[in-house]
Amino acid sequence: MDLKEIQNLIKFVAKSGASEVKLEMDDVKITIRTGSDNETTIVQQLPMQAAPVVQQQAPAPAAPSAPAEAAAPAASSEDSKYITIKSPIIGTFYRKPSPDKPVFVEVGTEVKEGDVLCVIEAMKLFNEIESEVSGKIVKVLVDDSSPVEFDQPLFLVDPS
Structure with missing residues (x-):
């Protein structure tokens, strides 16, 4: 093209x-x-x-921070109190374990450390993405069935 x-x-x-x-x-x-x-x-x-x-007319992409980091403070000032859950891998983001099941988490859901938030499909393997913090889901940043990049923000969590 x-x-x-x-x-x-x-x-x-x-x-x-x-x-x-x-x-x-x-x-x-x-x-x-x-x-x-x-x-x-x-x-x-x-x-x-x-x-x-x-x-x-696009902003320059931010360089990824430490690769081992899956949750980091959000960059914007209004979201500074929230923790950002990021994708640890490249793949396809799914909010449900299967099409006929309910979503793992909604906005407002209380999550504990270790709770499954979503799955990311990579090379026909479905990887469960677990929360590394306890708190309330404030925002889901990715649409269901969307491709995601390494270190791409997925969820905002209010740890308070």
Whole structure:
């Protein structure tokens, strides 16, 4: 996919009124978010390709902190009292153990250290992600069945 095709895609999404569009192909992963005065476009090239990575009006991604860390204080000032539960692996995030079962946790759920919060599928293995802190779930940061990256925030927990 060349730059002109990406620009045309951005224009099309902006005109369509959609707030977010994700497109994944063999060599490119594109996320386009709109809904404010500025458009945000993130284009990621998968590791095996040599083509450039393009970012337009997008904030620079933060470098991951210590790899062994699964929970760290949130960066924003209003969320500073919350603990962020992050993904320890790359995979697909699921809030339920199976499609016909209820979700592990909802906003407002009290969790204890060791409680299962979600599962992440990686290479056909379902890994249970357990809470490393006790508290109340304040926010779920990832949609069900979404791909997640290593160290990506998943949940905000109020430890008080």
